[in-house]
Amino acid sequence: MKKIILNKGKDKAAWQLHPWIFSGAIAQVHGKPQNGDIVSVFNQEAEFIAYGMYNGNSRVAVRLLEWDPQQEINEAWWRKRVAKAVNNRKALLTENNNTVRLIFAEADFLPGLIADKYADYISIQVHAAGTEAVKAIIVDELANTLKPLGIYERSDLKSREHEGLPDTNGLLFGQTPPNFVDIIENGISYQVNIVEGQKSGFYCDQRENRAITAKYTKGKRVLDCFCYSGGFTLNAFREGAASVTSVDSSALAIETLINNVRNNGFDVSKHQAVQSDVNKYLRDLGEQGEKFDLIVLDPPKYAPSRSSLEKASRAYKDLNRRGMLLLNSGGLLSTYSCSGAMDIDTFKQVLAWAALDAGKEIQFIHQFSQPEDHPVRASFPEGEYLKGLLVRVL
Structure with a gap:
């Protein structure tokens, strides 16, 4: 039997259903498991804890799957877990919203697996060697359950390197998605590039946060930073924004954004799309004395780990300071962090420092989080990565 024996005192989290066992917690490995193999995990008293996926290359050496010793981790087990995750999202799929996260990795008891539904196509990402080993089963279950036109893989992830896996992109089922897939979110149409997009x-x-932020944009001058394909921009126009300036460093993002504004019938004369480094553009706007009524700051992940949190905090502070300086008195900052290492209290403190440096007083008037198709498992708080604040700058 392929078994993992944990060090004394290192079994508490596993008993409490946390899905990760780090390499430093392991005392012994029996049976020479290969990366991706299913192993049984025991404590020092030889008590069974759980079954999990082993990977000797990764800092997360075992990703736990099942705590019932009577359950066998076989094809039926994987199919049942996939079907359950998909079923939990069915209520979110309506005529006004045909885009949803179907599977959210550990939160759905499917470690290392992300699956997103974009209209008639599914995009998946595989982060773990054990999940890679059963990918064909997962794809078949998604195909049978949802009958998509195609399932495409975008597993070009830094995390795969830690799992000893090469990057892999390509068609897994059905038809290759076209250059642009038409989707609907919040009743707004988007063109999504599954094959080459981010x-x-x-x-x-950000589905719910876009809609909430947009409620404050009627008649306002809006700046949407790190706009990607225009989620906040399009919601703002639908709610009657006077004008929107959208900024992103990606040429493909800007091209997609312009198409999205046009395809929804919004007034292109009220829109300015700018391909630029956001921080540089904010500096330029400050030097020009520009002012806005509402600014969205939705940057990429600045803190991929706790070790990078201090440096990331400085980056978040400087970004938000520049945003605050560009707001009219009483203006609103809709600002976000997708860094799991930064909790909401730390983010509030960073914004307080930014306000102090900018010479501004601020009020927190709304707190944003991730939507229900990105659930946070009680035993895995690390799954809560997206947080945001609507800030009034006085």
Whole structure:
């Protein structure tokens, strides 16, 4: 039997259903498991804890799957877990929203697996060697359950390097997605590039936050930074924004954004799309004395780990300071961090420092989080990565 024996005192989190066992917690490995193999995990008293996926290359040496010793981790087990995750999202799929995260890795008890539905296509990402080993089963279950036109893989992830896996992109089922897939979110149409776009093609984790922020934009001059394909921009126009300036460093993002504004019938004369480094552009706007009524700051992940949190905090502070200086008195900052290492209290403190440096007083008037298709498992708080604040700058 392929067994993992934990060091004394290192089994508490596993008993409490946390899905990760780090390499430093392991005392012994029996049976010479290969990367991706299913192993049984025991404590020093030889008590069974759980089954999990082993990887000797990774700092997360075992990703736990099942705590019931009577359950066998076989094809039926994987199919049942996939079907359950998909079923939990069915209520989110409506005529006004055909885009949803179907599977959110550890939160759905499917470690190392992301699956997003974009209209008639599914985009998946595989982060773990054990999940890679059963990818064909997962794809078949998704195909049978949802009948998509195609399932495309975008597993070009830094995390795969730590798992000893090469990057892999390509068609897994059905038809290759076209250059632009037409989707609907919040009743707004988007063109999504699944094959070449960022991440899996779109950021559906901001669905609710876009709609909430847009409620404050009627008649306002809006600046949407790190706009990607225009989620905040399009919601603002639908709610009657006077004008929107959208900024992103990606040429493909800007091209997609311009198409999205046009395809939704919004007034292109009220829109300015800018391909630029956001921090440089904010500096330039400050030197020009520009002012806005509402600014969105939705940057990429600045803190991929706790070791990078201090440096990231400085970057978040400087970015938000520049944003605050560009707001009219009473203006609003809709600002976000997708860094799991930064919790909401730390983010509030960073914004307080930014306000102090900018010579501004601020009020927190709304707190943003991730939507229900990105659930946070009680035993895995690390899954809570997206946080944001609506800030009034006085």
